[in-house]
Amino acid sequence: MAFEIKAKIANFGGQLLKLEHQSTSTKTKMALNLFLPPTPISHPSDKIPVLIFLSGLTCTGDNCPEKGFLQPHAVKHGIAVVYPDTSPRGAKVEGEDDNWDFGSGAGFYVDATTERWRNNYNMYTYINEELPLELFKQFEVLDSGKVGITGHSMGGHGALTIFLKNPGKYLSVSAFAPISNPINCPWGQKAFSGYFGEENKEKWAEHDATELVKSWEENETLEALIDVGTADNFYKQGQLLPENFKKAAGGKGVQVRYQEGYDHSYFFISSFAGDHVGFHAKYLCN
Numbered sequence: 465m466a467f468e469i470k471a472k473i474a475n476f477g478g479q480l481l482k483l484e485h486q487s488t489s490t491k492t493k494m495a496l497n498l499f500l501p502p503t504p505i506s507h508p509s510d511k512i513p514v515l516i517f518l519s520g521l522t523c524t525g526d527n528c529p530e531k532g533f534l535q536p537h538a539v540k541h542g543i544a545v546v547y548p549d550t551s552p553r554g555a556k557v558e559g560e561d562d563n564w565d566f567g568s569g570a571g572f573y574v575d576a577t578t579e580r581w582r583n584n585y586n587m588y589t590y591i592n593e594e595l596p597l598e599l600f601k602q603f604e605v606l607d608s609g610k611v612g613i614t615g616h617s618m619g620g621h622g623a624l625t626i627f628l629k630n631p632g633k634y635l636s637v638s639a640f641a642p643i644s645n646p647i648n649c650p651w652g653q654k655a656f657s658g659y660f661g662e663e664n665k666e667k668w669a670e671h672d673a674t675e676l677v678k679s680w681e682e683n684e685t686l687e688a689l690i691d692v693g694t695a696d697n698f699y700k701q702g703q704l705l706p707e708n709f710k711k712a713a714g715g716k717g718v719q720v721r722y723q724e725g726y727d728h729s730y731f732f733i734s735s736f737a738g739d740h741v742g743f744h745a746k747y748l749c750n
């Protein structure tokens with residue numbers, strides 16, 4: 465459904481709109497932030513390209529605009545940034561608030577198939593279909609043909625899988641410390657067991673970037689940009705496994721950069737936000 469504009473906040477010369485709407489995918493109210501760069505815009509279509517940023521575990525759509533700061537770089541390139549939430553909230557699913565890495569704040573950008581979760585936990589459809597449809601309907605200035613996707617950690621997993629599952633729909637993809645091979649890490653195994661069931665391994669593979677990239681044939685190239693900090697404890701614990709993704713991608717052009725001394729936090733994201741927005745601008749702004 466249409467968005468209610470709860471607030472407009474001046475930010476880096478543009479405006480951060482705090483939006484809320486009723487979602488048919490999650491059957492809950494969903495909050496998000498939309499950052500609009502200042503006009504005039506100078507893109508061939510006269511519309512504003514869009515970059516979707518998917519956040520990680522425990523986050524809402526507020527963490528990144530408040531601490532990740534993609535906005536000044538988006539202003540430089542004339543790009544809008546969408547910061548959605550990471551799960552439904554208040555769906556009243558039994559146990560949804562019991563874990564920080566499963567349930568609320570941890571929707572994993574999948575459509576759940578298990579009885580308990582499937583009514584509300586449909587973040588794949590929400591992000592990939594409902595949200596853009598509603599945004600392009602209400603904000604006609606946004607360019608529906610110029611959309612890129614990025615994200616952090618669980619959101620990096622969301623960005624990579626949503627990009628790979630929809631060839632041609634998104635023009636660019638990047639990720640900060642993504643969960644790159646969820647079927648082989650504790651976070652992913654816990655989430656996929658809950659959302660798909662322990663036995664449904666076929667479904668698990670459908671939402672695993674490392675599995676998906678093996679069959680990626682779009683021109684045989686995949687110019688993804690991935691950054692991972694070498695001091696990231698989740699990387700050290702084997703939750704992220706970017707090396708598995710890189711290996712599975714073979715010579716397809718995936719760039720994985722290991723950033724010396726950086727951890728998993730938004731200090732890391734803000735440090736490389738400019739590189740990522742610039743990377744997307746190459747594909748979105750021509």
Ligand SMILES: N[C@@H](CCC(=O)N[C@@H](CS)C(=O)NCC(=O)O)C(=O)O
Pocket residue numbers: 519520521522523527564616617618728729730
């Ligand atoms: N709460 C977790 C940490 C979760 C965490 O680090 N989440 C990341 C995303 S995977 C994050 O960005 N958290 C929010 C923040 O730092 O603003 C813990 O206690 O280990």
